[in-house]
Amino acid sequence: xxxxxxxxxxxxxxxxxxxxxxxxxxxxxxxxxxxxxxxxxxxxxxxxxxxxxxxxxxxxxxxxxxxxxxxxxxxxxxxxxxxxxxxxxxxxxxxxxxxxxxxxxxxxxxxxxxxxxxxxxxxxxxxxxxxxxxxxxxxxxxxxxxxxxxxxxxxxxxxxxxxxxxxxxxxxxxxxxxxxxxxxxxxxxxxxxxxxxxxxxxxxxxxxxxxxxxxxxxxxx
DNA sequence: GTTCTAGAAC
DNA sequence: GTTCTAGAAC
Numbered sequence: 114x115x116x117x118x119x120x121x122x123x124x125x126x127x128x129x130x131x132x133x134x135x136x137x138x139x140x141x142x143x144x145x146x147x148x149x150x151x152x153x154x155x156x157x158x159x160x161x162x163x164x165x166x167x168x169x170x171x172x173x174x175x176x177x178x179x180x181x182x183x184x185x186x187x188x189x190x191x192x193x194x195x196x197x198x199x200x201x202x203x204x205x206x207x208x209x210x211x212x213x214x215x216x217x218x219x220x221x222x223x224x225x226x227x228x229x230x231x232x233x234x235x236x237x238x239x240x241x242x243x244x245x246x247x248x249x250x251x252x253x254x255x256x257x258x259x260x261x262x263x264x265x266x267x268x269x270x271x272x273x274x275x276x277x278x279x280x281x282x283x284x285x286x287x288x289x290x291x292x293x294x295x296x297x298x299x300x301x302x303x304x305x306x307x308x309x310x311x312x313x314x315x316x317x318x319x320x321x322x323x324x325x326x327x328x329x330x331x332x333x334x
Numbered sequence: 335g336t337t338c339t340a341g342a343a344c
Numbered sequence: 345g346t347t348c349t350a351g352a353a354c
Contacts, residue, residue, distance in 0.1 A: 116335055117335095149335085150335070227335075228335095247349085247350090248349080248350090307343095307344095307348095308343090308347085308348060308349080309348080309349085310347085310348075
């Protein structure tokens with residue numbers, strides 16, 4: 114099975130047939146799976162389910178969905194946002210259970226996805242993971258660089274001027290891919306980091322500090 | 335996505 | 345000399 118099409122396969126599958134190591138939960142319209150290469154302590158993908166005969170819209174990517182019927186696109190993305198919110202609550206529960214405190218979660222799309230079938234990233238903001246290895250991995254989740262598109266921001270596009278919606282929906286690969294090569298900057302403190310090992314040590318330190326403060330606050334309450 | 339590796343950076 | 349990046353091959 115090509116990794117490029119694996120999400121589409123899941124979207125078409127009977128959830129009962131998806132391995133439990135892959136599937137976290139399923140709802141009538143979406144599936145939540147564990148990201149196979151998690152870039153944070155918690156990292157999930159939420160994908161819209163699809164019937165085999167479904168030709169209502171092209172669910173290949175955010176771009177193809179936005180290019181289709183606008184009302185349908187909004188409905189699809191809003192549904193994902195709702196399911197991601199529920200997932201976020203579940204993640205927070207796990208954070209408290211496993212680590213004794215909770216920290217923030219990001220929910221959004223990659224402007225240029227690496228796999229087919231629309232998928233929403235839901236990940237904790239630590240970015241501490243052995244799978245976080247390359248500059249492009251990091252920059253693709255940096256919340257301020259523009260490659261990672263927060264879902265609430267995407268939803269505001271629907272209420273903007275139609276010309277703005279058209280422009281921003283183009284999601285031109287060339288422009289966005291350049292972002293992945295930008296300098297490594299800590300998303301939290303804006304410090305520029307020399308290289309990936311330095312950045313990773315910095316992120317780990319930031320999270321350790323947050324954990325210490327969080328646990329203390331939790332104990333005190 | 336991963337592995338391999340040349341050459342740049344340190 | 346060692347560490348790190350980035351492009352090619354898979």
